Amino acid sequence: MTMERTFIAIKPDGVQRGLVGEILSRFERKGFKLIALKQLIPSRALAEQHYGIHRERPFFNGLVDFITSGPVIAMVWEGDGVILNARKLIGATKPLEAEPGTIRGDLAINIGRNVIHGSDGQGTAASEIALWFKETELNDWNPADQIWRVEN
Numbered sequence: 001m002t003m004e005r006t007f008i009a010i011k012p013d014g015v016q017r018g019l020v021g022e023i024l025s026r027f028e029r030k031g032f033k034l035i036a037l038k039q040l041i042p043s044r045a046l047a048e049q050h051y052g053i054h055r056e057r058p059f060f061n062g063l064v065d066f067i068t069s070g071p072v073i074a075m076v077w078e079g080d081g082v083i084l085n086a087r088k089l090i091g092a093t094k095p096l097e098a099e100p101g102t103i104r105g106d107l108a109i110n111i112g113r114n115v116i117h118g119s120d121g122q123g124t125a126a127s128e129i130a131l132w133f134k135e136t137e138l139n140d141w142n143p144a145d146q147i148w149r150v151e152n
């Protein structure tokens with residue numbers, strides 16, 4: 001078992017469209033553990049750092065405009081294999097190519113409005129968690145039903 005943490009963010013379109021509860025419930029029902037959650041309107045500096053890898057892409061400025069346009073729900077989720085599995089729950093980057101049953105496959109159409117972000121590997125998970133959260137905002141806790149979530 002490899003316990004991991006990943007950074008997940010509901011983008012401004014997901015918040016504006018009232019999809020926060022729907023998205024949270026998918027991660028909760030899967031059995032992952034919520035370690036941190038906050039709503040914020042990201043600064044331009046934060047957004048540019050978060051999407052720094054895409055700096056040279058033609059869509060970069062529009063992406064930063066969009067992600068700073070309103071409240072984002074920033075979260076850290078923990079669980080066995082959560083980094084890769086969250087990406088599966090989220091679905092492909094292009095919502096029209098995302099499988100039905102995934103968040104983007106069920107809830108989005110446009111690549112520029114694809115509702116949710118999830119870290120794509122161990123390195124980005126660690127750096128994105130550190131970018132968006134202070135250490136003191138991450139809560140260690142044990143769900144009372146933990147025993148029912150994991151293989152013994």
Ligand code: DAT
Nearest residue numbers: 054059063092093111112114116117118120
């Ligand atoms: P993902 O969010 O699935 O990790 P990514 O890291 O390749 O995808 O891109 C980050 C975000 O940038 C993506 O969620 C939406 C936007 N984006 C990516 N490619 C795009 C494109 N060709 N046109 C417009 N926006 C794009």
Ligand code: MG
Nearest residue numbers: 117118119120
């Ligand atoms: Mg990405």
